[in-house]
Amino acid sequence: MKKSRFNEEQIIAILREQEAGAKTADVCRKHGINTAAFYQWKAKYGGLEVSEARRLKALTDENAKLKKLLAEAMLDNAMLKDLKFKKMVTPAVKRQAVAHLCASYEVSQRRACSVIGADRTSMRYRSRRPDDAALRARLRELAAQRRRFGYRRLQILLRREGTRVNHKKLRRLYREERLQVRRRGGREKAMGTRAPLVLPQGANQRWSLDFLSDQLTNGRRFRVLAVVDDFTRECLTLVADTSLSGRRVARELDAIVAKRGKPCTIVSDNGTELTSTTILSWSQAMQVEWHYIAPGKPTQNAFIESFNGRLRDEFLNDTLFGSLDHAREALALWMDDYNTVRPHSAIGNVPPALYAKLSDPWKQRDGSLELSWGSAPRPVASPSQHGSNDERILLVGGG
Secondary structure, three states, X not given: OOXXXXXXXXXXXXXXXXXXXXXXXXXXHHHOOOHXXXXXXXXXXXXXXXXXXXHHHHHHHHHHHHHHHHHHHHHHHHHHHHOOOOXXXXXXXXXXXXHHHHHHHOOOHHHHHHHHOOOHHXXXXXXXXXXXXXXXXXXXXXXXXXXXOOHHHHHHHHHHOOOOOOHHXXXXXXXXXXXXXXXXXXXXXXOOOOOOOOOOOOOOOEEEEEEEEEEOOOOOEEEEEXXXXXXXXXXXXXXXXXXXXXXXXXXXXXXXXXXXXXXXXXXXOOOOOXXXXXXXXXXXXXXXXXXXXXXXXXXXXXXXXXXXXXXXXXXXXXXXXXXXXXXXXXXXXXXXXXXXXXOEHHHOOEOHHHHHHHOOHHHOOOOXXXXXXXXXXXXXOOOOOOOOOOOOOXXXXXX
16 A cells, blocks of 8 residues: 555644635645545544644554564464474474475465574585485394394494494484384382392302293293303293293203203292202202392392393293294294394393303313403493493393
């Protein structure tokens, strides 16, 4: 709309001429305006003084500005509600949001950036990183094979294949491929004062023993006897059956002793199978000390508890067993993979079987194997890759 040639003072003067007795047509012809404009002025400014007219114009302009601000605020609110992104943290997500607002509401990029609080310079950024297609494909393959492995263990497997990649870059690719694994765990328990759990300094010094339970696809339940060497972290046996008595446990221990010799100590809980007279007679006959943990204190048998967690998380929870024979065969394959392939973080990310060879001085006489930590005794627990200052952390090696 073209701005009027007359200000408020002139308009009121023209209206005063008509009020003084001049004809409307003569006034309009004199000042070069049409009749419609004259009557519009009269409806708006009739009976007003010059000061009142100016005040009315100021209020009108201010009202127009307020309407404009309200309309812009409502538009900003509508744009924010239209965004369906839960979190706009990364620049890539913000770029998508800005493009969506510009296309849907026909606003400028500057306006869209101001609404979501994004920097305009980041909107024009184009990444020059390589896509790493081969590495991403191999990472997805390994993650499909090892569904419960995190990026740290996958990095160890990649290094075995000769692929050297920074752990920060691998974590970024791992996250971009959406391979994160949700940690399965129970509710948190109150922690009191915990003393470090002393590690044995050689193989066959201490074994840990415990039971796990699972069920077949037909609903029939079965139990699994697990035995672990606390020093080498080797799984010595996994026995699956519908019933495991003390006599059966003694037979399985005899089979292990025949292969690798007897231990100095065996640690277990206070289950009825393990406190039976058969087990007591076996320990006395074999001259093996049998140590029972305090009731309700599974942390005193932390090595086998950690192993049970890995076994259930990586195998039992992901496998359906059609029969007992199927369960025994699958457990044997998993035990072999655990001992010979799977990296164990508490022993330097090497498999337990390889660690057992590296830590056995009788197998190093030819010079082909060397200890990675020298001749000094091993620490109570392996140091963390990133370090920790939390005094509550239990100084035992985890899986």
